Structures are given as C-alpha cells and as structure tokens.
Amino acid sequence: MNDRNRENIKQPSLAVEIAGLRLKNPVMPASGTFGYGQEYAPFFDLDELGAIVTKGLSLNPKAGNPTPRIAETTSGMLNAIGLQNVGVEAFIRDKMPFLRQYRTPVIANFFGNSLEEYGEMARRLSDLPEVAAAELNISCPNVKKGGIVFGTDPQAAAEVVSLVRRHLSKPLIVKLTPNVTDITVMARAVEEAGADAICCINTLTGMAVDVRRRSLRLANLTGGLSGPAIRPVAVRMVYQVVQAVKVPVIGVGGITKAEDALEFLIVGARAVQVGTANFVDPQAMPKIVAGLQQYCREQRVDDINDVIGSLQVT
C-alpha cells in the first residue's frame, strides 16, 4: 500500500473545543432554525452534529409576532417570528426527554424580558444536567423588550453578561447582533464581562415592500435578514471579532454548504452554525459535515484545527 492510499483511509479529525465543550465536529444549528431538535430527527441522526442548539427559551411561553412573519428575498429571507417559544418549563417537561437520547451536547439558547429574567433563566439552565452550555441571545431584532436592547449598547451588554455569568454554572456563549456600527466594541465588552465564547452574527435588520399592494411584507414592519445574501457580511464580522477577542468565536450567517462553513473556519471561527439552510434542505448540516471531511482529505489535513484561523493575509 502506498502512502497516498494510507492517507485516504485515515479519517481526518473534525473535533473542536469551545469553552471546555468538546464537539465531535464544528457544525451546529443556529437557534430558531432547528426547533427543539425533534423536528429534524426524521431526516438524519442528530448525533452527527457537533451540538444541538435549541430555539430561544424564555421564562414564560411566548406567542410570537403577528403574521405575516416571513418574506422571501433575493438569496435570503426576512423573519420576524418574535421569539415564539414554549417557555423553559415546557421545554424541560416536553422537549428535554427527547433530546436526552442523544449524546451530542445540547446548547440552550435563551433570552429575557428584563435583567431579572435573564438571571432567573441562567439559574434554571444551571440546574439542567442535560444542557451542556447556554447561548445568551442579546441580539434578536424583532422584539422590543430583551434581545437587541442589550445587544447594541456595550454597557448594557456587559451588565447582562456579567449577571448571567454569576448565575450560570455552564459555559456561556453570547450571540451578537450585526446591527451595530462596530461589532468589535460589543465583542470586547461581552468578553470582558465574562463570555466564554462569542457567536456572530444574528440576522441583519431589513425590510421588504409588496409593490402591488404598496404594503409591508412583514406585519412587524422590519425583520431579520438571513440566508446566503448575508454571508459576506458575516464572514467580515467574524474575522473582525476573531481579531479583537481571545475567546473562541462561532461563525454564523448564510452557510449552505461546506465551502461556506470553511470561509468562517479559515478566518478563525472555531465552529459554525447553520440556519436558513436547514429550511431549504433538512439534511444540509450532515452534508456540510461530510463536505468538511472531504475538504480535509483533499487538502491533506489530519485535523480541522489546522484549518481554523489559517487565513493567508498578504
């Protein structure tokens, strides 16, 4: 057997580590595009994922925004769902038992309507052994309270992050909005306040008009733009944040295939999240994992960590 064949047989390692969390590969869903996992279980084994990220959870159930809530745009979509979710109690009672059968780590995304609620949610999630890490959402553009209020002001962000950090006994990922002048200011603020990892970007605020009716296409007026249309913006912002902080960064925004995920990894993201692509193809994520493996083989890389941050800047 020659050397080349031997190389082909060896599987490259895709395992990465984020804030003490060991993931078998760097691919996970973006919160809000994967339900609570069960919705996509008919299409592939969820254990093929690096992690499962839940729909954003709040202390009390949330009914969400009026309709229409989504609008398709060029290479993307606008959404203003309004953080509809079953609430943390129903999550524990109805959704957690299903997730328990998987070994892949569960990351609970959460938000609050006030500082107190963020703190209370952090305590509740700390009690759950099935939750491996928490992702703090301070970036939803579609609700007035909570979400983006904390995500656009560095002092408010630092305040909520340090409060959550005090009450949370698990790794804390903070998800940032791109709807700021300089995302590195926010990244540094949350890192200093105790974030163990940063996830970016959430959706870009956008708007669409029905020209025939001369009306808005979303009842909420504005919505969050996601999908391939935002990927270059996301890659740029992830690159900037990677340069600005020491904590690991999870890259998200418009990934539909392995090459897209690799852009984020090469500019320094330790892992990636896949969002809108799950709607387009329920098997998008396992395909991306397979594509990363193929890339490593083609590039003769044994370990995906050798790809992360390998950008050649001339």
Add this chain to the structure above:
Amino acid sequence: MQNYNTTILSNQELSPGYYRMRILAPGFVAASKPGQFLMIRVSGGLEPLLRRPFGIFRTGFLPADCQGLPDKEYVEILYKVIGSGTAILKDLHQGDRVELLGPLGNGFDVQPAGEQILVGGGIGLVPLYMLARQLVKTGNVRLLMGGRCRDDILAVTEFERLGVATYVSTDDGSLGEEGLVTDVLQRKLDKFPQAMVYACGPMPMLRAVHELCHIRKVPLQVSLEAFMACGVGACLGCVVKGAGHTESDPHYLCTCKEGPVFRADQLEWDKLEAGHEDCGCEEEEA
C-alpha cells in the same frame, strides 16, 4: 416523512395556467393521508431560496414494466402558476430531478357520515381528491366545485369516476351554474342538514363556507394555505390565529405542523388572513 431527490415523470398543462406534475416517490402511497402536503425545491440554486408547499392531489402506482421491475410509486400535484417558484416548476420536464419533502402535516379527520360535502375553490380542489377516494367507501359524496371561469375547473371527471356527484359553478357562467360555490352549498345544506363539510380554497370562500356551516352547526374542516419556509414546524413562519386569539393574549397555530387541515372551531375566523400567493394555492380574490 422523507426528503427525496427524485425524478419528474410528467408535467402537463391542464388548462391555461394550471399544471399537473407526477413525481416518482417510493413509499408515498402508504405514507400519505388525505389533506397532507409536500414541499418542492424548484431549483438547485439559490433563486428562489425556499421550497414551495403543494397539496398532494393523489398517489398511485405505475404498472410494472416489461422488465419485471416492481411497481413504481408516484405522487401527483396540481398547481397554478402564480409566482417565481411555480414559474420555474412549469418549465420542468420528464426526467428532470427535483427535491421533494413529504408527506407533511396533518390530513383530514375522516369521519363516517351518510352525506359528505366537499367544497373546492379553484386549485383548492387539490387536497379533496384523496379525501373523496376514502369517503366514497362509507357514504354519499358530493363535490361542489367553484371558480372564476371554466379554466379554473379542474379534474372534475376524475371525481366522477370515483362515484362522486359533482356540481360546478363559475362566476361568469362559462361552465356549470353561474354564481358562487357557496350558493350551491347553501342549497345542499338546506337539503342535507346532517352533512359533514370539507373545504379548501381562497380565504373569502372559506369564510363564507364557515358562516353557512356555523349557523347550521354543521361540522366543517378546512385546509389552509400559508407561505412557509420549512414545512416541519421549525421556522414558525406559517402560523394562523387560533380560536380565542386576541392581541393581548395571542394564540397561534402552526399551519404546517398542526394543520394544514383544521376543524373550523380551532380558528379565529374574524382575524384569519389570506395565504401567500406563491404557495401553489389559489390567490386571494380582490
């Protein structure tokens, strides 16, 4: 429920702007129930990005060919060309590949009754065929089919072949009776007050059907249309207002997962909005 990368068997224009597509779909015959839907990715590229939902018209088997290969299962959709998705779909041909997700959603709750009335408005006829196929086994089935003109009246003879009595009405009188399908429904309900009603069509028609059934306490199930991104209950983009919905205490039902078929009493009729025009279903009439 499965994600297929499969082959188009045929795609024919039925009447101006309306098409019938037959797609290879192993497992669909046993898996689909009347009233369920599927989602099709009309392009492998990014335009349009999202899949489009279509009601399942029927499933069936292609006869075994001379090589002795097993019967091939197919699913059929009927669709109206309305938006960018269906404009691409209509130009696909036999042998073209297509990604198909389904069967999805909850179908009709089929209850035995002596008299069953199906009300279809335009392309809203689609989910009623498999329902009729099941209902003819247990009682009399009548199809009241309405449209703006004769071009909107589809596949009625196929219902007749099942043994369904059909009543056609058009706004302009170009086929069948001149007038609204709900006028026909009113007469039938006066004659058969114990009937069960199943309806699919544009929202103004559904609302009128609901009012007729509601005052007579006739059980009604409706199949709704909605624009959606995922079809599996993840995006929560396709919700409709459920019974008891108020602005201060909102109550939403997910069309793809909890529907698309609802009992009329599950919905907040005063506040229901029309579905999206590019979902392969009938556009709201102005």
